[in-house]
Amino acid sequence: MTARTDRQPAPAAASDGTTADTFPRLLRALAGERPDSVAMQEKLYGIWQPITWSEYAERVADFAHGLAELGVERGEVVAVIGDNRPEWLIAELATQSIGAAVVGIYPTSIGEEIVHILSDARVRVVIAEDQEQVDKIIRLKDDVSNVHTVVYYDPHGLEQYRQPYLRAFTEIEESGRAWGARHPGWLDERVTTGSAADIAVICTTSGTTSRPKLAELSHRNLLAMSEHLQQVDPLTPRDRYVSFLPFAWIGEQMIAVACGLSEGFTISFPEDSSTQRANLREIGPDVMFSPPRIWESMLSDVQVRIGESDRLKRSVFAWGYRVGDRYAEHRVRGARPGLWLRLTHRLADAVALRPVRDHLGLTRLKRGYTGGAPLGPDVFRFFHAIGVNLKQIYGQTEICGIAVTHTDTDVRFHTVGTPLPGTELRIAEDGEILLRSASVFRGYHRNPEATSETVDGHGWLHTGDAGYLDDGHLVVIDRAKDVRRTADGQLFSTAFVENKVKFSQFVEEAVMFGGESGADVTAMITIDPATTGAWAEQQHLSYTTYTDLAGKPAVYELIASAVARANEDLPESTRIRRFVLLHKQLDPDDDEITRTRKVRRGVIGERYAEIIAALERGDTEVTVVNTITYQDGTVAERETPLRVYSMSEFTGEDVAGTTAAWGDLR
Amino acid sequence: MITRSYRYPLNSSRLVPGRPLLEISGLGLRFGGVTALDDVSLTVNQGHVHAVIGPNGAGKSSLLNCISGLYRPREGSIVLHTAGGGAHRLTRGKPHRIARLGVARSFQNIELFRHLTVLENLMLGRHIHMRHRLLPSLAWFGPARRQETAHRELVEEVIDLLQIQAVRHKPVGALAYGFQKRVELGRALCMQPALLLLDEPMAGMNAEEKEDTARFVLDANELAGVTVVLIEHDMNVVMDISDRVSVLDFGKLIADGEPAEVSRDPDVAKAYLGEEVGR
Numbered sequence: 018m019t020a021r022t023d024r025q026p027a028p029a030a031a032s033d034g035t036t037a038d039t040f041p042r043l044l045r046a047l048a049g050e051r052p053d054s055v056a057m058q059e060k061l062y063g064i065w066q067p068i069t070w071s072e073y074a075e076r077v078a079d080f081a082h083g084l085a086e087l088g089v090e091r092g093e094v095v096a097v098i099g100d101n102r103p104e105w106l107i108a109e110l111a112t113q114s115i116g117a118a119v120v121g122i123y124p125t126s127i128g129e130e131i132v133h134i135l136s137d138a139r140v141r142v143v144i145a146e147d148q149e150q151v152d153k154i155i156r157l158k159d160d161v162s163n164v165h166t167v168v169y170y171d172p173h174g175l176e177q178y179r180q181p182y183l184r185a186f187t188e189i190e191e192s193g194r195a196w197g198a199r200h201p202g203w204l205d206e207r208v209t210t211g212s213a214a215d216i217a218v219i220c221t222t223s224g225t226t227s228r229p230k231l232a233e234l235s236h237r238n239l240l241a242m243s244e245h246l247q248q249v250d251p252l253t254p255r256d257r258y259v260s261f262l263p264f265a266w267i268g269e270q271m272i273a274v275a276c277g278l279s280e281g282f283t284i285s286f287p288e289d290s291s292t293q294r295a296n297l298r299e300i301g302p303d304v305m306f307s308p309p310r311i312w313e314s315m316l317s318d319v320q321v322r323i324g325e326s327d328r329l330k331r332s333v334f335a336w337g338y339r340v341g342d343r344y345a346e347h348r349v350r351g352a353r354p355g356l357w358l359r360l361t362h363r364l365a366d367a368v369a370l371r372p373v374r375d376h377l378g379l380t381r382l383k384r385g386y387t388g389g390a391p392l393g394p395d396v397f398r399f400f401h402a403i404g405v406n407l408k409q410i411y412g413q414t415e416i417c418g419i420a421v422t423h424t425d426t427d428v429r430f431h432t433v434g435t436p437l438p439g440t441e442l443r444i445a446e447d448g449e450i451l452l453r454s455a456s457v458f459r460g461y462h463r464n465p466e467a468t469s470e471t472v473d474g475h476g477w478l479h480t481g482d483a484g485y486l487d488d489g490h491l492v493v494i495d496r497a498k499d500v501r502r503t504a505d506g507q508l509f510s511t512a513f514v515e516n517k518v519k520f521s522q523f524v525e526e527a528v529m530f531g532g533e534s535g536a537d538v539t540a541m542i543t544i545d546p547a548t549t550g551a552w553a554e555q556q557h558l559s560y561t562t563y564t565d566l567a568g569k570p571a572v573y574e575l576i577a578s579a580v581a582r583a584n585e586d587l588p589e590s591t592r593i594r595r596f597v598l599l600h601k602q603l604d605p606d607d608d609e610i611t612r613t614r615k616v617r618r619g620v621i622g623e624r625y626a627e628i629i630a631a632l633e634r635g636d637t638e639v640t641v642v643n644t645i646t647y648q649d650g651t652v653a654e655r656e657t658p659l660r661v662y663s664m665s666e667f668t669g670e671d672v673a674g675t676t677a678a679w680g681d682l683r
Numbered sequence: 684m685i686t687r688s689y690r691y692p693l694n695s696s697r698l699v700p701g702r703p704l705l706e707i708s709g710l711g712l713r714f715g716g717v718t719a720l721d722d723v724s725l726t727v728n729q730g731h732v733h734a735v736i737g738p739n740g741a742g743k744s745s746l747l748n749c750i751s752g753l754y755r756p757r758e759g760s761i762v763l764h765t766a767g768g769g770a771h772r773l774t775r776g777k778p779h780r781i782a783r784l785g786v787a788r789s790f791q792n793i794e795l796f797r798h799l800t801v802l803e804n805l806m807l808g809r810h811i812h813m814r815h816r817l818l819p820s821l822a823w824f825g826p827a828r829r830q831e832t833a834h835r836e837l838v839e840e841v842i843d844l845l846q847i848q849a850v851r852h853k854p855v856g857a858l859a860y861g862f863q864k865r866v867e868l869g870r871a872l873c874m875q876p877a878l879l880l881l882d883e884p885m886a887g888m889n890a891e892e893k894e895d896t897a898r899f900v901l902d903a904n905e906l907a908g909v910t911v912v913l914i915e916h917d918m919n920v921v922m923d924i925s926d927r928v929s930v931l932d933f934g935k936l937i938a939d940g941e942p943a944e945v946s947r948d949p950d951v952a953k954a955y956l957g958e959e960v961g962r
Contacts, residue, residue, distance in 0.1 A: 063839050173689075174902065174905070176905075187686075291848065292849045
């Protein structure tokens with residue numbers, strides 16, 4: 018068995034079992050205190066199906082017994098791959114009840130990524146959601162010989178599978194129930210003797226730089242984070258939360274599991290990935306934590322809708338938005354707006370702002386958080402103007418996802434806020450952000466070298482991000498190696514420039530190059546096929562494929578106008594001079610972006626070296642050769658010429674008509 | 684507790700898989716001087732996906748229309764077998780009687796109620812199973828209400844199977860073509876058929892939509908065990924998903940067998956596949 022040697026002995030204080038300082042003990046306490054309130058609900062067959070705390074605890078006990086029967090031991094790691102369902106959490110809590118840890122794998126992960134996690138963590142039992150996930154594991158089975166059991170919870174399509182290592186979730190629960198009857202008191206003892214210092218969850222780091230590392234987070238780490246966060250932003254048991262982002266992501270573990278169990282609020286799971294937004298609106302969550310792409314897609318949804326509406330509605334919204342924006346300027350500083358503004362804001366809220374919030378399902382939202390990547394200040398401002406209290410979170414997987422955030426009365430769009438209580442923040446001499454708190458992780462799984470590079474002897478976490486303090490607020494510039502210095506000595510961040518461009522609804526991703534030692538700033542941009550496609554239709558511009566659309570001169574003009582708008586807000590030395598529209602979208606399957614949709618600069622730099630060089634030289638065209646492997650194994654090479662658009666060609670004509678609808682909204 | 688496995692069987696035929704479910708013998712149909720079907724005999728076995736292929740005007744849709752009772756054949760017989768040795772002659776049956784025996788179908792041109800929602804259209808598929816009495820139905824109480832709830836449960840399982848949760852309450856007319864086709868398949872499944880007749884379910888679809896639809900047809904067949912008779916033009920789809928293929932040409936059955944066998948048949952090559960087979 019793979020018992021861990023570096024595990025710390027359980028502290029004596031926790032062994033009496035009275036303090037609820039681990040997730041299983043919290044669950045036990047909640048099931049005792051309010052057995053009949055709803056712990057989670059899932060929309061299934063068109064109805065929200067509730068699971069009470071006592072049912073939850075019972076299913077966790079059954080599954081834990083089942084896992085014990087399968088031979089899962091203390092200190093072992095169990096993997097879960099699948100969309101968010103109650104079974105995910107049941108499996109997680111069951112694993113933790115035994116004293117083992119859970120590692121989540123993104124449901125979109127494929128091949129090598131899965132093998133890497135399963136073999137690094139020496140996983141023997143995998144919980145896979147459905148046929149799709151089971152198929153992946155079956156295909157990889159030879160590479161992960163440690164895995165002896167695969168448990169699935171959605172049986173559809175798996176009836177004919179005859180692999181001896183496949184087991185149904187309900188089957189494990191049933192045999193676990195029988196096993197539990199033969200071993201009374203066993204689990205209770207396990208839960209009682211579990212230590213808050215045990216690993217609860219292993220989260221994969223986002224891996225923009227290298228292969229994802231496995232970060233070990235203990236119960237104590239996660240619960241300290243929850244406690245500190247709630248000192249700033251208290252949550253209550255009556256709060257509603259919709260869980261639709263992968264549990265493999267620290268952000269979802271942070272709110273749904275750590276905060277969810279420490280407060281005991283209800284977690285709702287949407288029916289299907291296609292119904293997320295509709296379900297979000299049905300529930301009307303009180304709290305939300307999403308990466309920027311979710312907020313950005315909400316914004317572009319509103320932009321498109323406003324653009325499509327008639328003149329009257331557009332002007333009412335534009336007026337309401339201006340009022341909301343002025344009102345928000347006061348509120349985010351904690352100041353009370355004047356009487357006239359309060360009155361007009363009330364009207365603006367009723368006719369223009371509330372309907373938009375309602376449409377997005379954010380009417381009840383007390384706090385929205387964004388984290389994981391920088392969010393453009395413009396997007397920020399939009400949400401505050403429509404009355405959504407959106408706050409930045411800064412943190413890393415290694416510090417349970419959060420260390421710094423805005424307080425309700427002091428939101429500044431260019432900062433990430435102030436450190437949470439119990440968190441120390443220091444800027445190293447080279448500008449790196451250092452953090453220290455009880456939430457700093459135990460270390461990387463089976464990788465002490467990497468751990469010692471990240472956490473120093475004094476417990477400081479080296480974030481690898483460059484930043485500075487501005488009046489007590491932390492400003493994160495970027496990953497230390499993505500921070501550049503312009504010819505005139507100014508520090509700037511690639512992400513800042515990219516986010517300016519990404520404010521346009523037509524831009525999906527932007528990657529900028531150059532800017533250092535006098536080199537021109539250039540960018541590689543991918544268009545958003547949905548919005549750009551819709552725009553092309555309106556313009557009666559016919560196109561066949563994504564590549565075709567991205568190559569249209571009119572689309573180049575459209576993006577050029579977006580770049581020009583972004584340039585207006587940028588200092589002279591960091592303005593984008595040239596750009597290329599890439600012939601394809603960036604794809605996590607091609608390793609170009611991570612599963613959480615962060616750009617992997619290293620991969621982009623290698624793969625598109627020719628484009629980057631051409632951008633730097635200022636060529637007018639560059640030809641990319643891409644190799645296509647068809648499903649039948651034949652390989653073809655295709656050449657795609659890409660145009661390099663120089664911003665000096667831009668005439669300033671507003672092709673998209675965005676200024677008309679949006680010019681005064683920024 | 685939530686059960687993820689479906690509770691309602693969608694296949695109402697209790698025959699042992701592999702046994703003959705539908706036997707067609709000597710079927711003949713004529714429209715004036717045109718012979719639509721000429722002495723067609725074939726057997727559809729329980730649990731199979733049985734494809735009927737052939738060039739335009741070969742009589743494929745006519746064959747389906749004979750089975751579902753929309754056309755009266757001039758000669759021959761169509762027999763639907765049931766578990767326990769029972770047999771029903773469909774040749775002289777009225778369409779609604781045949782539907783009650785469990786023969787469900789979809790049409791080449793979508794035949795849905797465009798102004799009703801997806802859910803309402805699917806509930807209509809349950810119509811043959813509903814036992815209404817006027818008063819309780821009007822007042823919506825007691826048995827009528829319980830009955831509707833039970834039927835709704837089955838309909839929701841079909842919605843889950845076909846992954847159309849997001850459009851559940853949308854009017855069918857507002858949906859994309861691919862979705863409408865899926866709803867039509869769903870309505871047929873809601874009847875809990877003994878035999879499912881699909882008339883070109885993938886016509887007019889792009890490759891991706893075809894793949895999806897093929898998946899759903901296979902799901903209905905593999906997960907729910909429903910026997911499917913399928914008319915289709917796309918040879919790749921036919922070869923991939925069917926257990927047996929019958930080829931019609933000018934109303935005559937020119938080949939009948941496993942997909943690989945049929946694609947090697949020189950008559951089929953001549954009539955329909957052309958040079959494709961020699962590749």
